[in-house]
Amino acid sequence: MSDLAELERLIRADSAERGQAVSKLGYFCAPFRPSAGPLSDKVIKVYRGLRNVAELERLAQCHDDYVAALALTGVDLPETAFHLLQIDGARIPVIVQDALPSDSMMRPQIIAADLDGAVEMMEAAGQVIATFWNNADKVDGRVGFHPSIRNFAYLDGKALFFDTFPPLIHYSRDEMGKMLLTFSDKRLMRWVGPFLQKKVTGIQDEWYSAPETLVGLVGSACRLRPDDSDRFLEWGQDFARRAMPRWAEEAIPEMKAPPKLPAYWTGFRKVLGLQGEPNV
Template identity: 70%
Template sequence: MTDLAELAQLIRADSKTQGQPVSKLGYFCAPFRPASGPFADKVIKVYRGLSDASALDRLKTCHDDYVQAMYDSKVGLPQTDFYLLDMDGTRIPVIVQEALPSDSMMRPLMLSRPVDETLEMMEAAGEVISTFWHWAQDIDTRIGFHPSIRNFAYVDGRAVFFDTFPPLIHYSRDEMGKMLLTFSDKRLMRVVGPLFQNKVTGIQDEWYSPPETLVGLVGSACRLRPDDAQAYLSWGRDFAQRRMQPWLDEALAGMQEPPRLPGYWTGFRKLLGLQGEPNLKEKGET
């Protein structure tokens, strides 16, 4: 059982006690793994608190349901627990997740390994995407999935998905659009974002589309290794024909050229100082 008092003390501690952030790619928080102590085998993710108690209670319910969906769909999610931690009179959403080996993160592996090995990683990640969406066809609530390369580890030949926030279940499109602003840890996004609410809301659309999640995975690989883009496009088209038959036409249509992120999202990302590779230039573009 998690010692919540110990967890609160850890969150209040300085960065030396907390240990190093495990990722600088996060939009909602900077996950960290404690250097020692009872949580040394965990990754801790701390999110913004809210004054709206009912919204927080709903968040916990949705997150619990989403984690259960991840377990039921067998995407390989590590043990993941969600708490509303009382911190100085404010309830703070906190996720405590079983830590994965630091050298298993798929993004740096995709950058460092030979192309044939990266294609094996893509196949493993594709299997997770296919498994989830075939399972989700029988689900009668709005549910999404965000299987970008940065949300996977690669362990013993398997892709392990580990991202559960925000919980992409039960919320309407408009509600999720507002959550993308409410829980951003970037004050600039919370201040400026409402002026572009329609654009911000659109960020999520890929996560709720089976073919677009595969296209998004391929696009990420192409941006990470532009010289190998054709290999990833070829893999993606082949995989879609083998494992994404219900959504084949739309998936193939999105992989004729290296997929591109919307310009507004790359702009937001640059403005917020988030890591990420640029889109590949289109033919004739300088």
């Protein structure tokens, strides 16, 4: 049986045969890792199917281009492949990615580490952010990056980014805003989102801003470990000066106090049950 045939079989299978979900609270899907078989060393991410063939083919091309853009800017990814599978009358986007060790997710490690260890992980993640933005000029067109703590693993002293959906390349701001609704795994979001399209569209703005991605990383750490916020803020300001000087003037004032999520996004997260678990 080919890997694609096995992939289709697993998508049709029940949850017991699929294996344990490795993340329950992602915005777009709940990735899973098969418990046995030829894909047991992979994480599988299944997204909502669409009948618009042109839209899906564009998505596939943008995903390939985004993986290439991450490589061009120096961001390492686990081996990642995008497929469009024909299932029950719709084409289903599926991402298959080399699995990472379950204990390598950065978020729980930052929570459990001593303070010096947590700052070392922040430094590792920060270096990935700086590498991307310091090289983003090599990429043609609009390109973004979503380096939240939950989108990193931490292995052998290095941060490894693994989130490629939605592919933050080529799409305009308005198009990306609509994608956030189209591919949401939450039916409630698809129902109420169109009435709040302007606010939903704004969710992405941080991902396309070099200083805001760094500020967002620091804000996440402060929310995870509020008692250690001063240390994370100190680290963030220092990191901006030495690793991202082009954006330091803009980033540093946002790290004088613990950065907060926009109120509307906090509300969305509570309603949708999203609590920042690793989005592997």
